Amino acid sequence: DPKIIQKPKYLVAVTGSEKILICEQYLGHNAMYWYRQSAKKPLEFMFSYSYQKLMDNQTASSRFQPQSSKKNHLDLQITALKPDDSATYFCASSQQITEVFFGKGTRLTVV
Amino acid sequence: QQKVQQSPESLTVSEGAMASLNCTFSDGTSNNFRWYRQHSAKGLEVLVSIFSDGEKEEGRFTAHLNRANLHVSLHIREPQPSDSAVYLCAVSIRSNNRIFFGDGTQLVVKP
Numbered sequence: 412d413p414k415i416i417q418k419p420k421y422l423v424a425v426t427g428s429e430k431i432l433i434c435e436q437y438l439g440h441n442a443m444y445w446y447r448q449s450a451k452k453p454l455e456f457m458f459s460y461s462y463q464k465l466m467d468n469q470t471a472s473s474r475f476q477p478q479s480s481k482k483n484h485l486d487l488q489i490t491a492l493k494p495d496d497s498a499t500y501f502c503a504s505s506q507q508i509t510e511v512f513f514g515k516g517t518r519l520t521v522v
Numbered sequence: 523q524q525k526v527q528q529s530p531e532s533l534t535v536s537e538g539a540m541a542s543l544n545c546t547f548s549d550g551t552s553n554n555f556r557w558y559r560q561h562s563a564k565g566l567e568v569l570v571s572i573f574s575d576g577e578k579e580e581g582r583f584t585a586h587l588n589r590a591n592l593h594v595s596l597h598i599r600e601p602q603p604s605d606s607a608v609y610l611c612a613v614s615i616r617s618n619n620r621i622f623f624g625d626g627t628q629l630v631v632k633p
Contacts, residue, residue, distance in 0.1 A: 415565075442619065453526070454610065454623040467620055501565065505619060511556075511612075515565035 414438045415514035417502050422519045424492050431478075432487040432517045434502030440512075442466075442505045443485040445477060448516070449498040460485055492521045524549045526613050528624035536632050541598040543627045545611030548592065555587055556612040557596045559605075560626070566610065570596070573616070601631045 418433040436443060445457040459467040463479040474496075476488045489496060499516040525548040535541045543557075554573055558566040572578040572585040572594065582599040594613075598605060611624040 444619070446621075453625045454621075456620045456622070459619060467618065469620070510568055510571065511619060511621060512568070513558075513566040 413515065415502060415504060415512060417500075417514040417517050419517060420515070422517055424519065424521050426492060426494060426521055428492050429488065429490045430492065430519070432489070432500050432502075432519070434485050434487070434514060436483050436502070436504040436512075436514075438504055438506070438512060439483075440504035440506045441482070443479070443483075444503040444505075444511070445485065445487050446501040446503060446513075447498045448501065454501065457487075458485075489519075494521045497521045524552065524613060524622040526611055526622045526624040528609075528611050528627050530627060531625070532628040532630070534630045534632060535601055537602055538600050541601045541605075541629055541631070543596045543598075543609050543611075543629070545594045545596075545613075545624055546592050547594070547611075547613045547622070549613070549615070550589065550592060552589070552613045552615055554614045554616045555585065555594045556621075557583065557585055557594075558610040558612055560608045560610055562607075569609075598629075601629070603631045603633050605629065606631050 415436045442461045448454045457470045478486045499518045501516045502514040505511040556571045557569045569583045570580040570585045584597045586595045608626040612621045614621045
C-alpha cells in the first residue's frame with residue numbers, strides 16, 4: 412500500500428489555468444515537502460513544511476502555493492500555468508530529519 | 523548553492539557483475555547522504571543512507587563516503603535486470619532537510 416498518495420497521477424492543463432496537486436501521507440510524519448523534476452534537470456527542492464508551517468521555500472514564483480489543511484496533507488496550488496511548469500511534482504515526508512520518503516509523483520503537462 | 527554531480531551518466535553491466543556509481547558534492551558541511559532508485563514512471567525508493575565516513579551496507583547495496591574528498595559512491599553487488607533504473611545521489615545538511623540531487627546514473631543490467 413502506498414503510504415504517500417499523490418493525486419492525480421497525470422494532469423494536462425491549459426496555459427493560464429490553475430490546478431491543485433494533492434498529497435496525503437499516512438506515515439505519521441510531521442514534515443512534508445514538494446520537489447519538482449523537469450525534463451533533463453535534477454530533482455529540485457521547492458518547499459518544506461513542518462507541523463503545517465512553512466519552513467523553507469526555494470520557489471521564486473508566487474504562482475506556487477502550498478496548502479496544508481491537515482497535518483498529513485500538503486497540496487500544491489499552481490496558478491497561471493505556463494508550459495515551463497510541465498514537470499513531475501513529487502511530494503515527500505519525513506519524521507524530523509530521518510529518512511525522507513517520496514510519493515510516486517504527479518506528471519503535469521501544460522499545453 | 524550545493525552542486526551534486528554523478529558519474530557515469532549511464533552504465534551497462536552484465537548480470538552478476540559489480541556496478542559502481544559515483545557522486546561528488548560541493549558543500550563540505552554536508553552530513554546526510556542517500557542513494558535513491560527511480561524506476562520509470564515510479565517514485566523514489568531509498569536504498570541506503572550514510573552519515574559518517576566509511577561504508578554502510580544495506581543488502582546488495584553498499585555506500586562509501588569520503589567527506590574530505592567530497593565523494594560518495596554506491597556499489598551494487600550481483601546486480602539483476604530488475605535493478606535497471608536511474609540511481610540518484612541525494613545530499614543534504616542534517617539540520618536542514620533540503621535535499622540536493624544529482625542528475626542520476628542510468629543503470630542497465632543485461633541478463
